[in-house]
Amino acid sequence: MTSSSTLTAHNLARLLQATAPHAAAEGIGLDQIDGIRVDSDGIHLHAIATDRYTVAVARARLQAAAGRPSEPFARTVHGHSLPTLRAWVDAHRGDAALNLTAEADHLVLAGPRGTLRIPAADSEDYFDWRKLVHTTLADRPADEPCTRWTSRLWERWQHAGREITTWHTGGTTPLLVLGADFIGLQAPHRTAPEQAQTTAEALDAWRASLGPDTGQRLDLANVVPDPSPREYPTATTVPQMSENLVRQTLAATAGLLDAPSEDAGAVAAYALSGVHAWTAYQLLKALRQADPDLAAATVADITDQLEDGAIGEWAWEAAIDEGHDPQQWADARAKPTTVASS
Structure with a gap:
């Protein structure tokens, strides 16, 4: 028995494309779900991705390999390796047969254009996606009529608001947004x-992949633990961010007045914090007056970047985009300060 599976390049590309938008971002402390999980049950190859808010599972039937029975395996290809994997798959014709073999810490792909050996974690702590689906279906009547939607219309709601409420009573009634x-x-x-x-009936084709319901339940909100709590206030709307910036300015001003005058570091930190908070407030105020929609979109982008947890990386890339050398700044900070002796 070998831990390998064979399918066409087209099918593997389809699995990656369908699930990649749901993968957790790198650098937010959720390594368990960073990337795409590849799960073979010997009949289908499944690709699974989640960002704790959405879960996507796509599958493709494996090609029969005479004389080479396949045993189940699962590996997680992390986000930083996905571009390499997708480029290698896309380099093949759609009907090319690709063989996937699981090693301890790697996934080996073999095809007409060579072999790719890519890091892939066993990740035994990866969430049980089958149990999660069963949990969702547990209290749903089996004979309840399904409602079909045209997914290409969903993108039309993206400007309805950052957060929307939906209501649907089933059957042929419209979805309320x-x-x-x-x-x-x-x-x-x-x-x-x-x-x-x-x-x-709609789920009947998935029963082979889902397996029997064990009765155990799994809540999507508890699939993985929350990242470490942030130590800074967050805002999702322009008014919230404006309030945070004004409060930060006042807090920094009060701290500046109360800081011991001999503590030059504390005085400088309070002053810099207050100056930057007030500057940001005035710029946000001007942006809101000039273009309220752009202000709201900008705050939403900032919120996403803060939730990503890697603002240092964002700032590094921004410095390069602006034509600066962030490494030179880092080197300057690292140089010891020389104090002349009298």
Whole structure:
């Protein structure tokens, strides 16, 4: 028995493309779910990705390999290796047969254009996606009619608001979409009576992948522990960020007045904090007056970057984009200060 699976390049590319948008970002302290999980049960190859808020599972049926029975395996290809994997797969014709073999810390792919040996973790602490799906379906009546949607219409709601509320009563009723100053409807995809399905019928094709329901339950919110709590205030709207910046300015001003005059480091830190907070507040105020939509989008982008947890990396790349040399700045900070003796 070998831990290997064979499928076409087209199918593997499809699995990666379908799940990549749901993968957790690197650098946020969630290494367990960083990247894409490749899970073979000997019948299908599954690709799984999650960012704790969404979960995506795509699958492709494996090609039969006479004389080479396959045993199940699962490996996680982390985010930094995905571009290499996707480029290697895309270099093949769609009908090319690719063989995946699991090693202890690597995934080996062999195809007409050579072999790729890519780091891939066993990740025994990866969440049980099958149990999670069963949890979601546990209280859903098996004979409940399914509603079909046209996914290409979903992107039309992206400007309805950063956070929206939805309501759907099932069947052929429209989906109600509510934003702060927005309301909309989306009609279900029309289905001929003979094509109508119940929940059980729609999921029947997935039973081989999901396996039996063990009765154990798993909450999506608890799939992985939260990252370390941030020590700075966050804001998701322009008013919230404006308030945070004004409060920070006042706090820094008060700290500057209370700091011991002989503590030059503390005085400088309070002064710099207050200056930067006030500058940011004035710039945000001007942006909100000039273009409220752009201000809201900018705050949303900043929030995403702060939640990503790697603002140092963002700042490093920004410095390079602006034509600066951040390494030179780092070297200057590292140089010891020389104090002349009298």
